[in-house]
Amino acid sequence: MNPTGQPVGNKNSDQPYQSHLATKADLVTSHTETRAGFLAxxxxxxxxATPFITQARALKAVALPLARPANLLDLPNIQAALVAAAGISNKAAGHLDAATKEQAVRDFIANFLDVAGADWVDELVYRFLITxxxxxxxxxxxxxxAIAQRTLTRNIIATLSLANVPFEWRHAKTKKWLTGSSSDPDIEFQTNALSWTNAQGPRTLRYNYSPAIVGKNIDLCLLACAAQDFDTAVLDGSLYVALGELKGGIDPAGADEHWKTARTALLRIRDAFSRLNLAPASVFVGAAIVSGMADEIWTQLGNGTLTNAANLTDDNQLASVCRWIIDL
Amino acid sequence: MNPTGQPVGNKNSDQPYQSHLATKADLVTSHTETRAGFLAxxxxxxxxATPFITQARALKAVALPLARPANLLDLPNIQAALVAAAGISNKAAGHLDAATKEQAVRDFIANFLDVAGADWVDELVYRFLITxxxxxxxxxxxxxxAIAQRTLTRNIIATLSLANVPFEWRHAKTKKWLTGSSSDPDIEFQTNALSWTNAQGPRTLRYNYSPAIVGKNIDLCLLACAAQDFDTAVLDGSLYVALGELKGGIDPAGADEHWKTARTALLRIRDAFSRLNLAPASVFVGAAIVSGMADEIWTQLGNGTLTNAANLTDDNQLASVCRWIIDL
DNA sequence: TACACTCGAGTTA
DNA sequence: ATAACTCGAGTGT
Known part of the structure; x- marks a missing residue:
């Protein structure tokens, strides 16, 4: 309050994003971070790559003694490698029946190995490695x-610890809730949900969850519920405090592409909740943010479409968003 | 007209998509088409892959005579291959400076080749092929x-030819407009725009164009202008007849992902034109359409958000959309 | 050049 | 099995 008793500042002065963003340019990823990301x-x-190099050596060892490429077909253990060498990815293989794959392997042997002469084993191994x-x-x-999720988790845990807020974490594999410890560096690798209590009550943050209300997976779902109540709380739209999209990619060329995806994902969330006359907070956290998409994010922050946003590669922005999340 | 003189059918009976879509399920790609796509x-x-296999053989030949892996650094011709072998993609290389790349190569030699023993040449070549x-x-x-664009082009040309409509095509490389011929199979490989005249006047369809009005690339832009007038026509929003997104990917796992992108792209188009109080027709053509996204497409067709849509792998749907485009 | 396009290689719920 | 997630490897204007 100022001396007149009026609220300080304009309508937007207390928007959460203003704690760490002064202009839309602040959202844009620095070249330094991009470089570091690509190098890492x-x-x-x-x-x-190492296990695949080992597989390639093994494939070479198995093939070398064979008199002719066609003899590869007699070795059951290497059929998957042959399918790969024939240019068929594991994904493609899942759409093809056994006969089609076998025919593709035979064609591959005839068209690439039989004509390669004495070097056919290298041809085989090289094409295996290409796939x-x-x-x-x-x-x-x-x-x-996954690294992006861990980065966010690590920062949330640090923020909770800094504020002396106890937390629980959900072990993704065992689905058990465990007591959190700021000194356990493994939590970020093992967890898919965190839970704590703030001034408003219990809070649970779940990663990659698909609420029936939306029907699509959502990177970040923050609910006003205790850890143990999550499974029932998700049915009640009014308990959703915030939902968010997290994009960990570092490639600037992919930034707008994946922001377009995120925009639709966030739109689907807003549409689904607005049918219930609800409007939970929304947040976008991305590692690769370019100027054009920063414009759109800024516009959405300004008109309330988006509640908060941050660049994952900026420690200050990340810390601010984490503080906002734990207090929300 | 029926005998009463009233228009036949309900409000939507003359929507263009109804010529080839009876239900939303018609949009969904068949398993047969998916299989065929992955195999192709x-x-x-x-x-x-062939030229890269040749490069790998050449790299092996160059490396074999060397006494030690570190001697690779003395051969200027293979430095790009070394960077690749060190796990750095061409894309990543574009973000890294020369010193960083050289250090990455030195680290790669120390960590992977020096420790590989006598087999270090295979290790080098194998890791090159992985990248x-x-x-x-x-x-x-x-x-x-590109194949998807060619498929659409081929079908539009066939539709124009069937209707005896002369057309011109723009050579993408030379940017020259040439007289079209239904019997020239190369056009679809060379062109990035087609032009013809229908009952409403001249029409020009341009691929992958970024109108200043939208500021983003759009897969399909149909304008009410002659080929020669395109460059000025693009400045006048009222000359845009239709805009569309074309998604040629066959992978069902990517279908919703890329539809989300397309939704935002189409939304940006609608937003940009609505600021001019304009609402050109919009179309989505995709090769991988799964049930959930077919629901959304169908909803958008029903409420007019989307004017037309088709599955690229369905010849009847494609022909219907092509007829609609040339008459629009 | 900066920008934003292509799409499927994986993965998990 | 079904659905939809991860993101950067290229490309072109």
Whole structure:
């Protein structure tokens, strides 16, 4: 309050995003963070590749003694590798029947190995690795997303600990709720939900959950309920405090693409809740934010479509959003 | 008209999508088409891989005579291949400076090649191929999209030819407009715009164009203008007859993901034109349509948000949309 | 050049 | 099985 007794500032001065964003340009990812992200990705990719290199060596060892490429068909243990070498991804293989895959392998042998001469084993192994490179690329996409979730979790736990707020965490595999500890670095790897109590009451944050109300998976669901009540609370739209999209990708070229996806996801959420005359808070947290999408995010923040937003690579923004989440 | 002189049917009976869609289930891609799409993709991928196999053989030949992995650094011609072997994609390389890449290569040599013993050349070549597998995967994504555009172009040309409508086509590379011929199978590979005249006047359809009005690329822009007038016509919102999104991907797992993107793209178009009090027709054509998104498409068709839609893998639906486009 | 397009390689609920 | 999530590998303007 100022001396006149009127509220200070304009209508928007107390919007949560204003704690960490002065202008829309603040949302944009710095080149430094982009570089660091790509480099970290490459290092992790090298780790992920190692088992496939081992598989390639094994495939070479199995194939070398064979007199002719067609003899590969006699070795049951390497049929999956042959399908891969024939250019068929695991995903594609799931859509094809056994006969189609076998025919593709036979065609591959005839068109690529039989004509490769003495070097046919290298041709086989090289083409196996080409497909497995795509395999690893796919895995890396998932790993990138998982790292983002861990980053957010780590920051929320740090924020809770800083505020001396006890918390529980849900073990994703066992589905058991456990007492949280700020000094346990494994929690972020194992959890898919956190629970604590703030001034308004109990709060539970669940990752990658699909509420029946929306019918689609949502990256972040914050409910006004205790951990043990989550399964029933999700049926009551009025208990949803906030919902959010988290995009961990670092590639600026993908930024607008994935923001478009997030916009529709958030729109579906708003539509579903508005049918219940409800309007829970909404938040977008992204690691790759480019100027054009920052404009749209800023507009949505300004008109209330979006309640909060932050750049995942900016520690201050992330801390501010975490404080907002735990107090919400 | 029926004998009473009243228009036949209900309000929606003359909606363009009703020519080829009776129910929303008609939009859903058949398993047969999905299978065929994945198989075609694998075959094309094998073709695309060949030059990289050759590069791998060349890399092996260059590396074999070297006494130690560190000697790789002395060969200027293979530095790009070393960066790839170190797990750095071309995309990532574009974000990293030369010193960072060189350090990554040195670390790669120390951590993976020096410890590989006598087999270090295979380790090098295998890791090069892992990264190039991802390279080919990326190229394949683009090829998939290009094939979809060609499929649509081929069908529009066939529809124009069937109706005896002369057309011009724009050569994407030379940017020259040429007289169309139904018997020239190369047009679909070379063109990025078609032009013809219908009962309403001249029409020009441009692919992948970014109108200043919207500020984003749009897969399909149909304008009421002659080919030669396109560059000025694009400035006048009232000349936009229809805009559309084309999604050529066959993967059902990507269907909703890419439909979410398309929804936002179409929303941006509608928002931009509605600011001019304009509402051009809109269309969605997709190869992978799953049940949930068919629901949303059907809703949008029913309430007029979307004017038309079709499954790219259904010849009848495609023909109907092409007839609609050329007469619009 | 900055920007934003292509789409499926994985994954999980 | 079904559905829908992860995100960057390319590309073009």
């Amino acid at each position: 990705l490459a290092l992790e990719k090298n780790r992920q 497995r490179g795509d395999t690893i690329g796919g895995s890396m996409r998932n790993i990138g997303g | 993709l694998a075959l094309e991928k094998n073709r695309q 190039r597998g991802d390279t080919i995967g990326g190229s394949m994504r683009n090829i998939g999209g």
